[in-house]
Each structure stands twice: as structure tokens, then as C-alpha cells.
Amino acid sequence: MTRSFSVQAGGILDSFIMQLAEEGSKPGMISFATGLPDSSLFDLEGLAGSAREIVLRSGKEILQYGSTAGYYPLRERLAGYCRRKLGFDASPENIILTNGSQECFDLVGRLFLNRGDLMAVENPGYLGAKQCFSAYGPRFKGVDIGPGGIDVPGLEALVKEGAALFYSIPNHQNPSGYSYSDQVRRETASIISGSDCVLVEDDAYGELGFSGRAGRTMKSMAPDNIIFTGSFSKILSPAMRIGWMAVPGWMAGQAVKTLEASSLQPGTLCQAIAEDYLSKTDYGAYVRRLRKVYRGKMEIFTDLMEDYLKDYVTWNIPDGGMFIWMKSPEGTDAMRIYRSCIEKGLAVMPGEPFHISGGKNTIRLNFATPSEEQMRAGMKILRSACQESDPRAKSGL
Numbered sequence: 001m002t003r004s005f006s007v008q009a010g011g012i013l014d015s016f017i018m019q020l021a022e023e024g025s026k027p028g029m030i031s032f033a034t035g036l037p038d039s040s041l042f043d044l045e046g047l048a049g050s051a052r053e054i055v056l057r058s059g060k061e062i063l064q065y066g067s068t069a070g071y072y073p074l075r076e077r078l079a080g081y082c083r084r085k086l087g088f089d090a091s092p093e094n095i096i097l098t099n100g101s102q103e104c105f106d107l108v109g110r111l112f113l114n115r116g117d118l119m120a121v122e123n124p125g126y127l128g129a130k131q132c133f134s135a136y137g138p139r140f141k142g143v144d145i146g147p148g149g150i151d152v153p154g155l156e157a158l159v160k161e162g163a164a165l166f167y168s169i170p171n172h173q174n175p176s177g178y179s180y181s182d183q184v185r186r187e188t189a190s191i192i193s194g195s196d197c198v199l200v201e202d203d204a205y206g207e208l209g210f211s212g213r214a215g216r217t218m219k220s221m222a223p224d225n226i227i228f229t230g231s232f233s234k235i236l237s238p239a240m241r242i243g244w245m246a247v248p249g250w251m252a253g254q255a256v257k258t259l260e261a262s263s264l265q266p267g268t269l270c271q272a273i274a275e276d277y278l279s280k281t282d283y284g285a286y287v288r289r290l291r292k293v294y295r296g297k298m299e300i301f302t303d304l305m306e307d308y309l310k311d312y313v314t315w316n317i318p319d320g321g322m323f324i325w326m327k328s329p330e331g332t333d334a335m336r337i338y339r340s341c342i343e344k345g346l347a348v349m350p351g352e353p354f355h356i357s358g359g360k361n362t363i364r365l366n367f368a369t370p371s372e373e374q375m376r377a378g379m380k381i382l383r384s385a386c387q388e389s390d391p392r393a394k395s396g397l
């Protein structure tokens, strides 16, 4: 049968991740490419205890259909967390639980994007979210991001041009690891609050700041125009697929109805397990441990970069999250480094697919997943690939 796919399906962006998954899954391949958390940090005993407890204690209700907005006690917990830790007011009615925060992005696209609408995204920006929004056919335009955050006048111009949405990651951004300064947060919130543009504040890495949270939430400064999204993927486990969003009151009813139309409800069983687990865990101590482990891994990784790569490339030292943003000399093509690494047994993530424009000389590296041994072996490969692609080496400089 030859049937063409819908315009909507045909418009979905390539993620590059499929290609990488295929090439990067060869036996023995080391990976600095993914966004996976370190699986040695999963609390197997604790989660198994909560799973057993929940199914045996309240399985008759928990295994049944539940509410579209998700498991109420976890929504209550998250509303309290918004008030106490994130600085904005929320009740359980403002909190919607989803199957991963990826489903939040899909819901936002469904709620606010008409085909051809202008949508502002960070340049570079998180590919998974752009892929999700692309199903709704927006015209993406980029707002450049650097070490202190976004180019605020660039955002202002797009908001004036009528951008329907702006998707942002103010803390330890994927892919760059950059965080917004306090001033950029304030200016961004002020531009958005006087406009018809809805801002999505994605906090996927917000809890993983090495010295605590990187700054105030923009949601606390412009609550009516901002959807705040969170995820347990990098904290508890990505397979549990627990994402959440805090939405303004005016949006909540339509958001829940729209979500019901696409998925009826999220996976409340995992949500109940997470709630039981969190109720028995010293969350502050738990998160401090994650931060400590990831800071330690980042330091080992960047020390190795210093040993192996300093003659060829530059990079940032992140203050949280999972990523390091590497740049080869201006004018070089990082795709060559990527291809050479793949041939030699290392997967890295080229930076260009994260961009609306530019970024040919960039590569994203994940320091959170590899072991120290893998870091060392991978770094040797990366050095050799950088050496081969370095124009100065060829010209004898």
C-alpha cells in the first residue's frame, strides 16, 4: 500500500538521535553522546520497597484508571515544592502530571500553536523539545544563548514580531550547560509579562546545580504568562516517565481537557510509587548526593579534557547539569570529529543539529554517564579525532 503520511507527521524534525542510536550502539562503543543520568545512582532498594508497598497496600485503586491531571498526593507535594522552593504560588489544581516532561511540550504545542505561528527557541536549544513542537508546524526562530543566558534584545524583537511561544531552559541548558544570569531572568520575565507570548520554563536540570539552584525562577516573576515544567527523569529514573507542569489558573481547565483527549491519563502507578518513595526520603540529602557525584564526574572529565584536548578545542566549565559544550576552531566542521570518533569507538553529539543557524564547530559532551575508565579511553579517541580535523596541524602551525 502506498499512502502518504499527514502533513503533521511529515513536518516532524529529524532528531539525529536515531542516527546516533544506530551508530553508537555497536558493541564496545563508549558514549559521551546521550543525556542519560548515571544509572548507578538509581535507588533500586528504595524504589522496589515503594513499588511493593504501593501495589500490595493500595493496588485495587492504584491499578485502576485515575485522574487525567495525575496522582493527587504527588500534585499536592509538587504544589508545596513550588511555593517553598521555587518562589511561586501553586495549588494542586495548577499542577498537571504527564508521561515525562516531553508530554508537557506536546500539550503546550497542541494548546497554543497554529501552523505557521512564530515560535522563539534558544539557539542552540534542546532538540527533543523542538522535535515535539515541530509536529504543530511553527516557524522557529532562534534567540542566541551564551554563558550568561539569552540575547534579550533578540527575544524582544521576536516577541514584538508576534511569537506565540518561547521555549527556554534557564538552568544548565541542554546542550550548552549555560545558565541565565539574574538580570537576564528579570529582563526575560518583564518582556514576556507585557505580551501575548507564553513562555515555557523547562527546569529539567534545575535541581542539579552543583551549588544549589542557579537562580530565581522566571515563573515567580511573570506567573500568568509562564508554564513551568519539571521532570523526575534525571532525579529518580527516566523509565518512570514522570514529568509535571505548573500552569496558570486560566489555562488549567483547557490543558486538562486537551490532555484527556490525547492520553486519558498519565501513568499513575509510577507516580504513586514516586510519591511513596519521596514521603520516606530525605529529599534534600538525596539531591545533595546527586549534585556531589555529578560535580565530581564533571571535574574528572574536564581535568582529562585539560590533559588531552587543550591544544585543539575550547570548552565551558558548567555549574550543574550533565553537559559540556566543546568548540573546535572557527571554520572547522565538528561533523568530521564526530565521524572520526564513531569510527574509532566513541559516540559524541555534534552541536549543529541543536541550532537554527550556525554551530558547525560545536559538540555536546555528557560527563554524567561514562565511568572514569570510559572517560579516559574516550578522551584518547577524542584527542586523536580533534588532531586529525585540526587545520593548524595540516598547515604545520
Ligand SMILES: Cc1ncc(COP(=O)(O)O)c(C=O)c1O
Pocket (backbone or CB within 6 Å): 035, 099, 100, 101, 102, 103, 126, 128, 169, 174, 202, 204, 205, 230, 231, 232, 233, 238, 242, 243
Ligand atoms: C532539557 C530537557 N528537557 C526535557 C527532557 C525530557 O525529559 P523527560 O524524560 O521528562 O521527558 C530532557 C531529556 O533529556 C531534557 O534534556
